[in-house]
Amino acid sequence: MPRVIVTDKRRSYGAAHHEVMPSVEHRSHKRLNNQAENSHQPTRQRERAMKGFRGTGRAQQFLSAFSGISPHFRPRRHLMPAHDYRAEMTVRFAIWDQVTGGTSRPTVA
Numbered sequence: 501m502p503r504v505i506v507t508d509k510r511r512s513y514g515a516a517h518h519e520v521m522p523s524v525e526h527r528s529h530k531r532l533n534n535q536a537e538n539s540h541q542p543t544r545q546r547e548r549a550m551k552g553f554r555g556t557g558r559a560q561q562f563l564s565a566f567s568g569i570s571p572h573f574r575p576r577r578h579l580m581p582a583h584d585y586r587a588e589m590t591v592r593f594a595i596w597d598q599v600t601g602g603t604s605r606p607t608v609a
Contacts, residue, residue, distance in 0.1 A: 514526065575588050
């Protein structure tokens, strides 16, 4: 049984605390539970990225292949005008169709 429960300032936590564990001290402060609740921590980012994978091995297998393919479809758009971007993407999709043997191509905005 924990000695102290630390939560943020949501009012419903206090009511739940009185019902579930009235003998445990409840501390409610803005930054006491900061370590667990920071959504910008690298571990949280990795957890979000892992959604949809059943295990770390499967995620690693996908990401190792995806890391080589992804830059092919993401040219540095901020460095080129729209007409150059469209021409570049047409070339890149043609290369992709040759490599994969595919014929369908999404439209480029």
